[in-house]
Amino acid sequence: MESKRLAGEKAVDFVEEGMVLGLGTGSTVYFTLVRLAERVKQGLNIKGVPTSIETERIARHLGIPLVNSGEAGKIDVAIDGADAIDSHFTLIKGGGGALLREKMIALAADRFIVVADPGKFVTDLTHVNLPVEIIPFARELTEIHVKGLGCTTRLRMKDNKPFITDNGNFILDCSFSEIIEPNDLQMKLNRIPGVVENGLFAGLADQIITVDHSGKAAVLET
Template sequence: MANADAAKKAAGVRAVDFIENGMKVGLGTGSTAYWSIMEIGARVKQGLQVSAIATSIQSEELAREQHIPLITFSQFDYLDVDIDGADEVDGQLQLIKGGGGALLREKIIASASRRFVVVADEHKFVPQLGAFPLPVEVTPFGWEYTFRQLTAMSGRPKLRQKDGKTFITDNGNYIADCSFGAIKNPRSLEALLNAIPGVVENGLFVDRAHTLVLGYADGTTKVMNKI
Protein backbone atom coordinates (compact mmCIF):
# COMPACT_ATOMS: atom_id res chain seq x y z
CA MET A 1 0.00 0.00 0.00
CA ALA A 2 1.33 3.46 -0.93
CA ASN A 3 2.22 5.82 1.90
CA ALA A 4 -0.70 8.15 1.15
CA ASP A 5 -3.15 5.25 1.12
CA ALA A 6 -1.73 3.93 4.39
CA ALA A 7 -2.24 7.34 6.01
CA LYS A 8 -5.82 7.57 4.75
CA LYS A 9 -6.64 4.06 5.90
CA ALA A 10 -5.16 4.71 9.34
CA ALA A 11 -7.28 7.85 9.81
CA GLY A 12 -10.43 6.27 8.41
CA VAL A 13 -10.21 3.19 10.58
CA ARG A 14 -9.29 5.07 13.76
CA ALA A 15 -12.30 7.38 13.46
CA VAL A 16 -14.70 4.45 13.67
CA ASP A 17 -13.69 4.06 17.32
CA PHE A 18 -15.98 7.04 18.01
CA ILE A 19 -19.00 4.98 16.95
CA GLU A 20 -20.90 3.06 19.63
CA ASN A 21 -23.63 0.47 19.43
CA GLY A 22 -27.02 1.89 18.48
CA MET A 23 -25.70 5.14 17.02
CA LYS A 24 -26.99 6.94 13.95
CA VAL A 25 -24.02 7.71 11.72
CA GLY A 26 -23.20 10.01 8.80
CA LEU A 27 -21.09 8.39 6.09
CA GLY A 28 -18.72 10.71 4.28
CA THR A 29 -17.45 10.78 0.72
CA GLY A 30 -13.92 10.48 -0.62
CA SER A 31 -10.80 8.34 -0.47
CA THR A 32 -10.34 8.60 3.31
CA ALA A 33 -14.01 8.31 4.29
CA TYR A 34 -14.02 5.18 2.12
CA TRP A 35 -11.91 3.41 4.72
CA SER A 36 -14.28 4.47 7.49
CA ILE A 37 -17.22 2.97 5.61
CA MET A 38 -15.29 -0.23 5.01
CA GLU A 39 -14.39 -0.46 8.71
CA ILE A 40 -17.98 0.22 9.78
CA GLY A 41 -19.07 -2.55 7.43
CA ALA A 42 -16.55 -4.94 8.97
CA ARG A 43 -17.75 -4.12 12.48
CA VAL A 44 -21.40 -4.50 11.44
CA LYS A 45 -20.52 -8.03 10.31
CA GLN A 46 -19.07 -8.56 13.80
CA GLY A 47 -22.28 -7.43 15.48
CA LEU A 48 -22.14 -3.62 15.66
CA GLN A 49 -25.65 -2.22 15.40
CA VAL A 50 -25.86 1.17 13.69
CA SER A 51 -27.99 2.98 11.13
CA ALA A 52 -26.54 5.44 8.66
CA ILE A 53 -27.15 8.08 6.03
CA ALA A 54 -24.66 8.78 3.25
CA THR A 55 -23.39 12.07 1.84
CA SER A 56 -23.36 10.86 -1.78
CA ILE A 57 -24.81 8.25 -4.08
CA GLN A 58 -21.34 6.69 -4.30
CA SER A 59 -21.05 6.29 -0.52
CA GLU A 60 -24.64 5.05 -0.31
CA GLU A 61 -23.86 2.29 -2.81
CA LEU A 62 -20.72 1.33 -0.89
CA ALA A 63 -22.70 1.19 2.37
CA ARG A 64 -25.24 -1.14 0.78
CA GLU A 65 -22.43 -3.39 -0.44
CA GLN A 66 -21.14 -3.54 3.14
CA HIS A 67 -24.64 -4.28 4.50
CA ILE A 68 -24.75 -1.10 6.60
CA PRO A 69 -28.41 -0.31 7.40
CA LEU A 70 -29.46 2.98 5.79
CA ILE A 71 -32.06 5.49 7.00
CA THR A 72 -33.52 8.76 5.72
CA PHE A 73 -33.98 12.17 7.33
CA SER A 74 -37.62 11.29 8.06
CA GLN A 75 -36.39 8.64 10.49
CA PHE A 76 -34.27 10.71 12.89
CA ASP A 77 -33.93 14.09 14.56
CA TYR A 78 -30.12 14.08 14.73
CA LEU A 79 -27.08 11.93 13.97
CA ASP A 80 -24.72 10.90 16.74
CA VAL A 81 -21.54 10.96 14.65
CA ASP A 82 -20.62 12.04 11.15
CA ILE A 83 -17.27 10.85 9.73
CA ASP A 84 -16.09 12.64 6.61
CA GLY A 85 -12.91 13.77 4.90
CA ALA A 86 -11.49 17.18 4.01
CA ASP A 87 -9.48 18.69 1.19
CA GLU A 88 -7.84 21.10 3.63
CA VAL A 89 -8.04 21.51 7.41
CA ASP A 90 -6.29 24.08 9.60
CA GLY A 91 -5.34 24.19 13.26
CA GLN A 92 -8.73 25.64 14.22
CA LEU A 93 -10.43 22.68 12.48
CA GLN A 94 -11.85 24.91 9.75
CA LEU A 95 -12.24 23.01 6.48
CA ILE A 96 -12.41 23.15 2.73
CA LYS A 97 -14.51 20.31 1.35
CA GLY A 98 -16.14 19.49 -1.94
CA GLY A 99 -13.32 18.10 -4.05
CA GLY A 100 -15.56 15.11 -4.70
CA GLY A 101 -18.54 17.29 -5.50
CA ALA A 102 -20.68 16.22 -2.52
CA LEU A 103 -20.35 19.40 -0.45
CA LEU A 104 -24.07 20.22 -0.17
CA ARG A 105 -25.07 16.85 1.25
CA GLU A 106 -21.90 16.80 3.34
CA LYS A 107 -22.77 20.12 4.97
CA ILE A 108 -26.38 19.10 5.62
CA ILE A 109 -25.29 15.90 7.31
CA ALA A 110 -22.51 17.61 9.28
CA SER A 111 -25.05 20.16 10.51
CA ALA A 112 -27.40 17.37 11.60
CA SER A 113 -24.69 15.63 13.65
CA ARG A 114 -23.86 16.00 17.31
CA ARG A 115 -20.24 15.16 16.60
CA PHE A 116 -18.47 15.76 13.29
CA VAL A 117 -15.25 13.75 13.01
CA VAL A 118 -12.93 14.75 10.16
CA VAL A 119 -10.54 12.19 8.72
CA ALA A 120 -7.53 13.23 6.67
CA ASP A 121 -3.98 12.30 5.82
CA GLU A 122 -1.19 14.51 7.12
CA HIS A 123 -0.83 16.42 3.83
CA LYS A 124 -4.34 17.89 4.19
CA PHE A 125 -3.34 19.70 7.40
CA VAL A 126 -2.37 23.28 6.49
CA PRO A 127 -1.45 26.50 8.32
CA GLN A 128 -4.05 28.46 6.33
CA LEU A 129 -6.88 27.49 4.00
CA GLY A 130 -6.86 28.46 0.35
CA ALA A 131 -4.23 26.52 -1.61
CA PHE A 132 -6.95 24.04 -2.60
CA PRO A 133 -9.53 25.67 -4.92
CA LEU A 134 -12.76 26.35 -3.04
CA PRO A 135 -15.74 24.47 -4.53
CA VAL A 136 -18.95 26.49 -4.81
CA GLU A 137 -22.13 24.66 -5.85
CA VAL A 138 -24.31 26.77 -8.14
CA THR A 139 -27.62 26.32 -9.95
CA PRO A 140 -27.43 25.66 -13.69
CA PHE A 141 -30.03 28.40 -14.22
CA GLY A 142 -28.19 31.70 -14.43
CA TRP A 143 -24.80 30.18 -13.69
CA GLU A 144 -23.13 32.71 -15.97
CA TYR A 145 -24.47 35.54 -13.79
CA THR A 146 -23.35 33.73 -10.64
CA PHE A 147 -19.88 33.30 -12.13
CA ARG A 148 -19.69 37.05 -12.76
CA GLN A 149 -20.43 37.66 -9.08
CA LEU A 150 -17.73 35.20 -8.05
CA THR A 151 -15.30 36.85 -10.46
CA ALA A 152 -16.09 40.25 -8.92
CA MET A 153 -15.07 38.78 -5.56
CA SER A 154 -11.69 37.79 -7.09
CA GLY A 155 -12.65 34.13 -6.95
CA ARG A 156 -11.45 33.29 -10.49
CA PRO A 157 -14.12 30.58 -10.86
CA LYS A 158 -13.71 27.63 -13.21
CA LEU A 159 -16.61 25.43 -14.21
CA ARG A 160 -15.73 21.90 -13.11
CA GLN A 161 -15.45 19.38 -15.92
CA LYS A 162 -15.44 15.58 -15.91
CA ASP A 163 -14.79 13.37 -18.92
CA GLY A 164 -15.02 16.39 -21.20
CA LYS A 165 -18.45 17.41 -19.91
CA THR A 166 -19.73 19.81 -17.26
CA PHE A 167 -19.67 18.03 -13.90
CA ILE A 168 -23.15 17.56 -12.41
CA THR A 169 -23.57 17.06 -8.65
CA ASP A 170 -25.89 14.47 -7.11
CA ASN A 171 -28.35 17.35 -6.71
CA GLY A 172 -28.24 18.39 -10.38
CA ASN A 173 -26.06 21.47 -9.90
CA TYR A 174 -22.72 22.76 -11.21
CA ILE A 175 -19.48 23.28 -9.30
CA ALA A 176 -17.43 26.47 -9.60
CA ASP A 177 -13.89 25.84 -8.36
CA CYS A 178 -12.68 29.21 -7.08
CA SER A 179 -9.13 30.37 -6.40
CA PHE A 180 -9.30 33.07 -3.74
CA GLY A 181 -5.73 32.55 -2.55
CA ALA A 182 -5.08 32.52 1.19
CA ILE A 183 -8.41 32.63 3.01
CA LYS A 184 -7.77 34.77 6.07
CA ASN A 185 -11.38 34.98 7.24
CA PRO A 186 -13.25 31.81 6.23
CA ARG A 187 -16.29 32.73 8.33
CA SER A 188 -16.82 35.98 6.44
CA LEU A 189 -16.17 34.43 3.03
CA GLU A 190 -18.63 31.60 3.70
CA ALA A 191 -21.38 34.12 4.47
CA LEU A 192 -20.59 36.35 1.49
CA LEU A 193 -20.66 33.44 -0.94
CA ASN A 194 -23.95 32.07 0.32
CA ALA A 195 -25.51 35.54 -0.05
CA ILE A 196 -25.04 35.41 -3.85
CA PRO A 197 -28.25 34.42 -5.68
CA GLY A 198 -27.56 31.17 -7.52
CA VAL A 199 -25.06 29.87 -4.97
CA VAL A 200 -26.50 26.75 -3.36
CA GLU A 201 -23.66 26.15 -0.90
CA ASN A 202 -19.89 26.48 -0.67
CA GLY A 203 -17.11 24.21 0.54
CA LEU A 204 -16.06 26.22 3.60
CA PHE A 205 -17.03 24.29 6.72
CA VAL A 206 -16.60 26.84 9.49
CA ASP A 207 -17.00 25.95 13.18
CA ARG A 208 -18.56 22.60 12.30
CA ALA A 209 -15.85 20.01 13.00
CA HIS A 210 -15.43 18.74 16.56
CA THR A 211 -12.60 16.23 16.08
CA LEU A 212 -9.81 15.69 13.56
CA VAL A 213 -8.15 12.33 13.03
CA LEU A 214 -4.92 12.73 11.08
CA GLY A 215 -3.31 9.69 9.50
CA TYR A 216 0.40 9.34 8.82
CA ALA A 217 2.33 7.31 6.28
CA ASP A 218 3.67 4.98 8.97
CA GLY A 219 0.13 4.00 9.95
CA THR A 220 -0.07 6.09 13.12
CA THR A 221 -2.76 8.62 13.88
CA LYS A 222 -3.18 11.84 15.84
CA VAL A 223 -6.49 13.01 17.29
CA MET A 224 -7.20 16.72 17.73
CA ASN A 225 -10.34 18.12 19.35
CA LYS A 226 -11.89 21.55 18.93
CA ILE A 227 -10.94 23.75 21.85
Protein backbone atom coordinates (compact mmCIF):
# COMPACT_ATOMS: atom_id res chain seq x y z
CA MET A 1 0.00 0.00 0.00
CA GLU A 2 2.87 2.38 0.77
CA SER A 3 4.37 1.91 -2.70
CA LYS A 4 1.01 2.71 -4.27
CA ARG A 5 0.77 5.87 -2.20
CA LEU A 6 4.28 7.02 -3.14
CA ALA A 7 3.75 6.38 -6.85
CA GLY A 8 0.29 7.91 -6.89
CA GLU A 9 1.32 11.07 -5.06
CA LYS A 10 4.45 11.57 -7.18
CA ALA A 11 2.35 11.99 -10.31
CA VAL A 12 0.94 15.24 -8.94
CA ASP A 13 4.43 16.77 -9.23
CA PHE A 14 3.81 16.90 -13.00
CA VAL A 15 0.58 18.87 -12.64
CA GLU A 16 0.76 22.59 -13.42
CA GLU A 17 -1.56 25.54 -12.98
CA GLY A 18 -4.47 25.62 -15.43
CA MET A 19 -4.09 22.05 -16.66
CA VAL A 20 -6.92 19.76 -17.70
CA LEU A 21 -6.22 16.30 -16.32
CA GLY A 22 -7.48 12.87 -17.28
CA LEU A 23 -8.25 11.13 -13.99
CA GLY A 24 -7.78 7.38 -14.11
CA THR A 25 -9.37 4.61 -12.10
CA GLY A 26 -8.02 2.26 -9.46
CA SER A 27 -6.34 1.89 -6.09
CA THR A 28 -3.06 3.62 -7.00
CA VAL A 29 -4.74 6.55 -8.73
CA TYR A 30 -6.80 7.02 -5.57
CA PHE A 31 -3.67 8.40 -3.89
CA THR A 32 -3.16 10.72 -6.86
CA LEU A 33 -6.66 12.06 -6.35
CA VAL A 34 -6.15 12.60 -2.63
CA ARG A 35 -2.90 14.50 -3.20
CA LEU A 36 -4.42 16.47 -6.07
CA ALA A 37 -7.33 17.50 -3.85
CA GLU A 38 -4.84 18.81 -1.28
CA ARG A 39 -3.19 20.94 -3.97
CA VAL A 40 -6.58 22.24 -5.10
CA LYS A 41 -7.38 23.30 -1.53
CA GLN A 42 -4.04 25.15 -1.51
CA GLY A 43 -5.14 27.15 -4.55
CA LEU A 44 -4.11 25.07 -7.58
CA ASN A 45 -6.44 25.73 -10.52
CA ILE A 46 -7.05 22.55 -12.54
CA LYS A 47 -9.95 20.63 -14.02
CA GLY A 48 -10.34 16.87 -14.20
CA VAL A 49 -11.96 14.54 -16.70
CA PRO A 50 -12.88 11.28 -14.91
CA THR A 51 -12.55 7.93 -16.68
CA SER A 52 -15.24 6.16 -14.65
CA ILE A 53 -18.32 6.77 -12.55
CA GLU A 54 -16.33 5.64 -9.50
CA THR A 55 -13.54 8.15 -10.15
CA GLU A 56 -16.12 10.88 -10.68
CA ARG A 57 -17.70 10.02 -7.32
CA ILE A 58 -14.36 10.10 -5.49
CA ALA A 59 -13.19 13.30 -7.17
CA ARG A 60 -16.41 15.14 -6.37
CA HIS A 61 -16.22 13.98 -2.75
CA LEU A 62 -12.65 15.28 -2.52
CA GLY A 63 -13.55 18.61 -4.08
CA ILE A 64 -11.69 18.27 -7.39
CA PRO A 65 -13.32 20.42 -10.13
CA LEU A 66 -14.58 18.27 -13.01
CA VAL A 67 -15.57 18.77 -16.64
CA ASN A 68 -16.71 16.27 -19.24
CA SER A 69 -14.50 15.42 -22.18
CA GLY A 70 -16.51 17.62 -24.55
CA GLU A 71 -16.13 20.67 -22.34
CA ALA A 72 -12.42 20.07 -21.73
CA GLY A 73 -11.28 20.98 -25.24
CA LYS A 74 -7.91 19.33 -24.65
CA ILE A 75 -6.34 17.12 -22.00
CA ASP A 76 -2.85 18.08 -20.93
CA VAL A 77 -1.97 15.07 -18.79
CA ALA A 78 -3.75 11.78 -18.11
CA ILE A 79 -2.78 9.83 -14.98
CA ASP A 80 -3.83 6.21 -14.64
CA GLY A 81 -2.78 2.86 -13.22
CA ALA A 82 -2.08 -0.52 -14.82
CA ASP A 83 -2.79 -4.18 -14.14
CA ALA A 84 0.48 -5.32 -15.74
CA ILE A 85 3.49 -3.68 -17.43
CA ASP A 86 5.92 -5.68 -19.56
CA SER A 87 9.57 -5.01 -20.37
CA HIS A 88 8.56 -2.93 -23.42
CA PHE A 89 6.21 -0.79 -21.29
CA THR A 90 3.12 -2.28 -22.90
CA LEU A 91 0.27 -2.20 -20.41
CA ILE A 92 -2.73 -4.35 -19.70
CA LYS A 93 -5.58 -2.39 -18.14
CA GLY A 94 -9.24 -2.94 -17.44
CA GLY A 95 -9.26 -4.89 -14.19
CA GLY A 96 -11.66 -2.28 -12.84
CA GLY A 97 -13.79 -2.39 -15.96
CA ALA A 98 -13.08 1.15 -17.20
CA LEU A 99 -10.75 0.28 -20.08
CA LEU A 100 -12.72 1.98 -22.88
CA ARG A 101 -12.89 5.40 -21.25
CA GLU A 102 -9.35 5.02 -19.93
CA LYS A 103 -8.00 4.38 -23.42
CA MET A 104 -9.99 7.23 -24.94
CA ILE A 105 -8.58 9.68 -22.40
CA ALA A 106 -5.03 8.30 -22.65
CA LEU A 107 -5.08 8.74 -26.43
CA ALA A 108 -6.49 12.26 -26.16
CA ALA A 109 -3.90 13.46 -23.63
CA ASP A 110 -0.70 15.27 -24.55
CA ARG A 111 1.08 13.16 -21.94
CA PHE A 112 0.06 9.83 -20.40
CA ILE A 113 1.55 9.06 -16.98
CA VAL A 114 1.13 5.60 -15.47
CA VAL A 115 1.39 5.04 -11.72
CA ALA A 116 2.13 1.50 -10.55
CA ASP A 117 3.61 -0.38 -7.63
CA PRO A 118 6.58 -2.68 -8.42
CA GLY A 119 4.36 -5.77 -8.36
CA LYS A 120 2.73 -4.73 -11.63
CA PHE A 121 5.92 -5.29 -13.65
CA VAL A 122 6.15 -8.62 -15.52
CA THR A 123 8.64 -10.12 -17.95
CA ASP A 124 5.92 -10.54 -20.56
CA LEU A 125 2.13 -10.48 -20.72
CA THR A 126 1.68 -14.22 -21.17
CA HIS A 127 -1.17 -15.56 -19.02
CA VAL A 128 -2.09 -12.08 -17.75
CA ASN A 129 -5.85 -11.79 -18.20
CA LEU A 130 -6.65 -9.34 -20.99
CA PRO A 131 -10.04 -7.62 -20.58
CA VAL A 132 -12.05 -7.17 -23.77
CA GLU A 133 -15.19 -5.04 -23.65
CA ILE A 134 -18.02 -6.37 -25.84
CA ILE A 135 -21.62 -5.41 -26.48
CA PRO A 136 -24.21 -7.70 -24.83
CA PHE A 137 -26.04 -8.49 -28.09
CA ALA A 138 -25.06 -11.93 -29.43
CA ARG A 139 -22.11 -12.00 -27.04
CA GLU A 140 -21.70 -15.76 -27.59
CA LEU A 141 -20.92 -15.12 -31.27
CA THR A 142 -18.42 -12.42 -30.37
CA GLU A 143 -16.81 -14.76 -27.86
CA ILE A 144 -16.35 -17.45 -30.52
CA HIS A 145 -14.45 -15.01 -32.74
CA VAL A 146 -12.31 -13.78 -29.83
CA LYS A 147 -11.41 -17.38 -28.95
CA GLY A 148 -10.39 -17.83 -32.59
CA LEU A 149 -7.40 -15.58 -31.89
CA GLY A 150 -5.95 -18.24 -29.60
CA CYS A 151 -7.23 -17.56 -26.10
CA THR A 152 -9.55 -18.92 -23.48
CA THR A 153 -12.30 -16.58 -22.32
CA ARG A 154 -14.38 -16.01 -19.22
CA LEU A 155 -17.35 -13.69 -18.98
CA ARG A 156 -16.71 -11.38 -16.04
CA MET A 157 -19.36 -11.77 -13.35
CA LYS A 158 -20.48 -9.72 -10.35
CA ASP A 159 -23.08 -10.87 -7.81
CA ASN A 160 -23.83 -13.90 -10.00
CA LYS A 161 -24.68 -11.66 -12.95
CA PRO A 162 -22.60 -10.43 -15.88
CA PHE A 163 -20.47 -7.44 -14.88
CA ILE A 164 -21.78 -4.30 -16.60
CA THR A 165 -19.35 -1.53 -17.55
CA ASP A 166 -20.16 2.17 -17.22
CA ASN A 167 -21.01 1.99 -20.93
CA GLY A 168 -23.56 -0.82 -20.47
CA ASN A 169 -21.33 -3.53 -21.94
CA PHE A 170 -19.90 -6.90 -20.88
CA ILE A 171 -16.25 -7.84 -20.36
CA LEU A 172 -14.50 -11.01 -21.48
CA ASP A 173 -11.36 -11.80 -19.49
CA CYS A 174 -9.08 -13.50 -22.02
CA SER A 175 -6.01 -15.62 -21.36
CA PHE A 176 -3.53 -15.98 -24.23
CA SER A 177 -0.75 -18.56 -24.21
CA GLU A 178 1.50 -15.82 -25.61
CA ILE A 179 1.26 -12.19 -26.67
CA ILE A 180 4.14 -11.57 -29.08
CA GLU A 181 2.84 -8.58 -31.06
CA PRO A 182 0.52 -6.48 -28.87
CA ASN A 183 -0.23 -3.94 -31.61
CA ASP A 184 -1.24 -6.67 -34.02
CA LEU A 185 -3.38 -8.41 -31.40
CA GLN A 186 -5.26 -5.28 -30.40
CA MET A 187 -6.04 -4.48 -34.03
CA LYS A 188 -7.32 -8.02 -34.64
CA LEU A 189 -9.49 -7.87 -31.52
CA ASN A 190 -11.00 -4.52 -32.42
CA ARG A 191 -11.87 -5.72 -35.94
CA ILE A 192 -14.24 -8.34 -34.50
CA PRO A 193 -17.88 -7.20 -34.73
CA GLY A 194 -19.17 -6.85 -31.19
CA VAL A 195 -15.83 -5.93 -29.65
CA VAL A 196 -15.83 -2.37 -28.33
CA GLU A 197 -12.24 -2.11 -27.05
CA ASN A 198 -9.50 -4.17 -25.45
CA GLY A 199 -7.18 -3.61 -22.49
CA LEU A 200 -3.87 -3.59 -24.38
CA PHE A 201 -2.18 -0.19 -24.15
CA ALA A 202 0.84 -0.49 -26.45
CA GLY A 203 3.10 2.51 -27.00
CA LEU A 204 0.86 4.89 -25.08
CA ALA A 205 2.66 5.52 -21.78
CA ASP A 206 5.05 8.48 -21.78
CA GLN A 207 6.22 8.02 -18.19
CA ILE A 208 5.77 5.31 -15.58
CA ILE A 209 6.03 6.20 -11.92
CA THR A 210 6.84 3.37 -9.54
CA VAL A 211 8.95 2.75 -6.42
CA ASP A 212 12.61 1.68 -6.62
CA HIS A 213 14.56 -0.73 -4.41
CA SER A 214 15.38 2.06 -1.96
CA GLY A 215 11.69 2.72 -1.39
CA LYS A 216 11.61 6.04 -3.22
CA ALA A 217 9.35 7.08 -6.08
CA ALA A 218 11.08 6.63 -9.45
CA VAL A 219 10.09 8.02 -12.85
CA LEU A 220 10.75 5.79 -15.87
CA GLU A 221 10.86 7.44 -19.29
CA THR A 222 9.46 5.20 -22.01
